[in-house]
Amino acid sequence: MRAMVRWVRADLRGHRGEAFFLLLATAGIIVSLLLAGALLSYAANPWQRIFTQSSGAHVWIQTKAGADARALGRLDGVQAVSGPFLTAPATAGVAGSTAAVQVRAVGAEPPGVARPLVTAGHWLSPGAVDEAVLESSLARALWVEPGDEVSVRVKDEAAHSLHIAGVADIAEPQYEPGEVPGVMWVSSTTFHLMAPNAPHEQVIGLRLTDPQDTDYVIQRAVTELGSDQISGISTWQDARAKAQGGDRLLGLLLGVFGVGALLAAALAGAGAVGTRILSSLRDISVLKAVGFTPAQVIRMFLVEYLALAVLGIVAGALLTEFLGDRLPGRAGEAVQLWQALPGHVWVPTGVVAGAIVLITATIASAAWRAGRVPPVPVARAAVPSSRRMSGTVRRALGLHLPPALVLGWRGAFQFPLRACAAVGRLAVPLLLITIALGTWTTLDRFENDPQEVGIVAALTARGDGIDDTSLRRLLTADPAVAGVYPGANVAALVPGQTGTITLRGLGTTGAPYPFAVAEGRAPDGPDEAIAGQGLLDLLGAKVGDWVRMTVGGSPQVLHIVGRGIEPEDSGRVISTSLNTLQEDAPALRPDFYALVLEPGADPSAVRDRIGEDAGGRLDIRESANPVGELTSVQPVIAGLVAVLALIGLAELSTTIAAGVRDRRRDLLALKAIGLTPRQIVAIIVAGTGFIALAAAVVGTCLGVLASQWLINLQGASSGIGSGIAQPPPVITLVVLAAAAVIGAVAVSVLPAVRAVRHRLADTLSDTM
Structure with missing residues (x-):
């Protein structure tokens, strides 16, 4: 035990930088995850926030x-x-x-x-x-x-x-x-x-x-x-x-990002341990030669890296618990309220326990390889360290392509399994970042293009003591108003009389309302209607069905010809024309008017102008937009992106260390064929860049598909309906991929220069 402790201490002294970075990265991940949980609890559970603030x-x-x-x-x-x-x-x-x-x-x-x-x-x-x-x-x-x-x-x-x-x-x-x-x-x-x-x-x-x-x-x-x-x-x-009920999107995001970030952190830790073991093969062989058993060797690596990980996890949890409420702005307020919530202690405990279990499992699988190292060092020169140069590589060199790119590509992918593992570990944080960007883009769509997500009318007006003709003339006088549609909401009982839904009459047969249709078509005839996803789920109906409901004791039968994106009342809304409702209730009069504005018009400015012209006789409101309840998730998304970037940086350091280790064995050969130190550095850097490029392509493509699926799934389950997801702009994905590649190239330059500057004796020793 004493010998094991002394070896661990000596190894930590010899690799202070790596140990400190692993400790800092783990603590930063836990701090960011806990802060994200606090912010998300603050944003996703308004009732609990109100209850806490008001001492309910x-x-x-x-x-x-x-x-x-x-x-x-x-x-x-x-x-x-x-x-x-x-x-x-x-x-x-x-x-x-x-x-x-x-x-x-x-x-x-x-x-x-x-x-x-x-x-x-x-x-x-x-x-x-x-x-x-x-x-x-x-x-x-x-x-x-x-x-x-x-x-x-x-x-x-x-x-x-x-x-x-x-x-x-x-x-x-x-x-x-x-x-x-x-x-x-x-x-x-x-x-x-x-x-x-x-x-x-x-x-x-x-x-x-x-x-x-x-x-x-x-x-x-x-x-x-x-x-x-x-x-x-x-x-x-x-x-x-x-x-509760309208904020499950935020909870889903927290679950996906939390589990994904922990998985990415665990994979990065396993990669770091595996690379460290490969670079310490001679030391491990010496330890076995002097009497260490395979179990002792495995235990040494497991204890060393698990101690660093646990120290970082506990440090991050304690920092968040005791100093989180002192952070400025929304983050500090969120932590303060979060700590006052009943049972909040179980969340940090669960995060810490989950992180320890996951990291222990991945580190143990990597440390197990150390126990299989033979006690007698094997001369690597006796064993082919790489595969023969392929015909494609030889032809590329014959075409006088830059040797750095050709040999860098070969160095990156000459061991397919190892390359796939590196690409997969780096692709996980990039995939999650892409999902975060997809979420952000969808929120921007709700805010900037509300008509595409069911909020076609930007304003709703009600008049007190104004006849319909005068009211219409007043509303259409503003040039920014593209259309005025009368509407009325009535409560209807579903079949079985077990619940109520909203039956909305909007627009007329001559001037139909421009519904946002996600499936089917808009109603354009008598007894035709468009329904929200929540109503279809409630009735077990689908587009094309006829549904019967009761309004004021009278039956109402409607033909559902389309599914609309309906952000109100959890999607339990069925909309038809006002004329259809008036067929069974001739006395029904519009109780509001929906105003559709010209593209680019400012709803607030239009509201103020119409209000002034009406002399205070109109009550004009901007249509409710659910994005107002979700904007507080954007700081959470930014924090998660920072966490994932940190995890990606940790994985990049592992990939760079592996690339430098492999290239050290080839330094003599590369110099012998006439490559300059600058070209050798370029080969190492290019290999890292190709790994990052492959990970960026895989991560962003899978991230776009995953974000579309997750957001539409949540939209359907919440009653709004699928079809609300918006993929990130192509230019954003290109910038993300370019940033990953440029960042990988930038951080790999210094390790590559150090490897090239090693003395020949050091290089020769690496072959053992």
Whole structure:
């Protein structure tokens, strides 16, 4: 054991640079992966982020007015409470749109637990009796924003007009028409003015010491107050389940890139160990000659490189855990929130454990080769070190092609299995980088060409008290408006009455709406419709089928003639012309107008111009674009590209070391045939460049196919539909391949120069 430790120490001293680089690369990979996980958790789980930032309540209990709700704060397992707040059901209406709301009476300061996070406007002003703050999903449903007016009517009371002071996010179940009412906060004074005689209740939020005790605390609460005093309960699991679903693309990316980066790092480590063993054959033979067993030799290499890898992994994890929250900008905020998430410690533990297991397996397979080295050094000159020069190479030299290129090509691929292994290891990070670029390009497509991904209308307008003719004239007056299409959304029940979908009437028979069609064709006749992928999956239907649904108690039968890219409502939308809906409901009138703009028009500028011309009588909104929720993944993608570039650089160092080792045995022969040191350096550099070029071609081609498949698969599973993937531009792929080749050539120059400058005695010794 002492001899093994001494040999490992001596080997590390003799190769300080390689050891330090392996340690730094491993630590950098783990740091980057953990930061990527933190950023992705920050971006991909908005509900959890809101819950953490607002110190959300794990349980919300609605009780009768006379119940002692404050007693729930004294239950075992309850850490803090929010409320109790007086509450009453009401109806809020704006410009013909109505929504069920739960009005809560709060103070001038937001509560400390389950604190609403104001995203627009401000919290209730002290002393104001005509202000309200709306939960964000309710504000979107009513098409209101700070500064607007909303009419609120508590049951059996007169309607009150309230000024919207702000919009806030909460970690409670969001508003769903007919199922979950939206939340509206008003001051206690305003609440009593709105509901002086109407029956009211209380609602209290409980923040628990252990979130897993939710069921136990609910049972205790029911026992404490009595089941007859409790009228409603909602839990954090319910809210989280309803909020999740639209961010699986980010989770998929994290899984693919995380596993791929770890695999690439493990392959790079195995290649480095294998190259190191081949360059230490004489030392290994001497060790065996003095009495070391094959198991001891394997154990020495395994312990040495595994210790470096584990040290780098642990160092990277500790740096992220203790210093990550001090990083500037979004990265530090993401780590800080990530560390506050329940069970976050399992993610770093899993990453560390997975990295150790994977790297151990690959290093062990490479170290096993050291145990097979014979104890007596074999003169390599006695064994052919390379294959005979092929006829193609001889003909290329006869054509007076540059010897550096010809011999570099031969040196790179004279051992096909070894060359394929080197190309494969270097192609893995390039493949993942290409997938990352494909993701970035797809996000840019959503942002810059939304009409190609289902967002054809850039603006949606609603009028209050304006007749249809005047409204159309007002909307078409702007030269940037290419088309105005009336529309209406109605809720429809699917067959079996087990769920609701959105039935949309958009455009008319004479002026059909230009749907983004991914499969089939656009509807152009009566009873024809185009459906989203989510609806097709829900009904088990396909393009060409007839589907039956119920609208307001009346059946509606439509022929699906196409599948559209539908980013709204998880794709559970079926669209037809407004005329088709009016056949069964003649009283149906457009409740919005979709505005398609001329190419290159700025939606914000058009909205402002039309709003000024309308004198405030129009409510114009920009169409929701899902890319707004995904833009935060771009820093994650950039970080992953940096990680993969680091892994690629580590693999390049292994390829260069192998090339230099092989060329050392040929130095005398190359000099004997008249090649200058500069030409020999060019041969070594060219061999590395050819390996990098082959890896770039393989990695980018496979990366394009993989990115298309992954993104379209996610689009189909999320309900948006396949056909959203956009491959990276050809020029980007060319630049990526060129950067890989140029980088390989650049980093191989210095090792090649050092190899050529070796003395002849050193070169001769390498043949043993």
